[in-house]
Amino acid sequence: MPVPTIPPVLTDEVTFARYPFLPQAAQWIRDMAQRHSIDLNELLDGPWMEKARQRARIRLIDSVQSKEGVQVVGGDIHTEEGRLIEAFSFYYARLVVCASEDERLIARWAQAEAARAEQLLIQDEVNLPVLAETYISEAVRISQPTGSAVLASSSTSMRQLRQGNSSLWKIGLSDFIEICPKITGDRWRLPNVDLKDGWVTLHNERQYTSSAKLARLLRERIKRGIEQEALEKMAEVTTDLAVRLAEPVGIVRNLMANKASEAIALVGAEESDWPPCMQKIIAELTNGVNVNHFGRLFLASMAATLALPQEACVGFFRGAPDFSESTTSYQVEHVYQHEYTPAGCGKLKINHNCPVLPGDNRTCDQPWMDHPLKYIRATQRWKRLTSKPAESVEKEPAQPEGSAEQKSSSDDD
């Protein structure tokens, strides 16, 4: 079923500020602009809108850099000023991505804003029905929650948010069929759902509540709505607007380029660049050793980060004593889908997955070595420097230690 053509009536300003992409919010934003005399000049350069532009920059940076999407934490939307900032920061960020005329950036931004909405909706039992009615043709709440939901803070992970207690929902089969191919995981495959009389019941699971499932489905439709609208607006960007937004567009483009070159550098890593911990786990699995869960998860997340094909990653586990093609494929797919960050050296050592002792490996001995990805970067850099003509090598630092590798962050602990 398509998205409903007539969305439900909504008048709550706090909801508009929280979900500024809603079709019902468009008129509210126009009214606010009129009430506060906010025109394009004010939005792009005026002092009154400076805070909105700052918040927009954060939204855009999060879009490129954060796996979880745009941070949920924003201004205080229970004040008129806070609502203005939230609404116009979304509006300004959309102008910037439209002015970039880069469809990849638009898609990424839409994805990040939709991921933010998903996080909010999991905890928002009040607005979830309205958004469901806006984006899904057939969605019905069967029962109210029987217990309390997870109390979220800014450090609560998505996995934690999806646990707990929630209402019980069912959605129409045609909506489910249209949305689910975009979501990976067995849970979303038709043979695995409770289907009756054209309705799919989204059962509460210990790790995934019914409301969280509905929010996940909504995320796909919200993303599509945000993206479509931005693509339409992109066609309306004038040369003058593009020139005036050149600076923020440049900042976001640079961020994207840095992210891409980082990923490409890692993706290009050869087997000989892989750290000893990764090589040891692969060798042990090949020899039928029962590698512990931590080591297995590390290997899969490294393979995902290095963009190795999923089949190659499954192949690493083929020699494991408990290998099952379907289970391993499912688990590997899960790791690839959720972009797990590989564990750092500290945790690998504690879990007996680091094979080196002091003096065994010069790179691992470096004081800055706290993450296997740093090992790869250092090895690649060292290779690059030593493969240059002797004359230019003399002008470069003699060892990869320090500099860029030392500054890169670690996800350990």
Ligand code: SF4
């Ligand atoms: S020190 Fe770190 S990079 Fe080196 S083998 Fe141990 S865990 Fe891997």
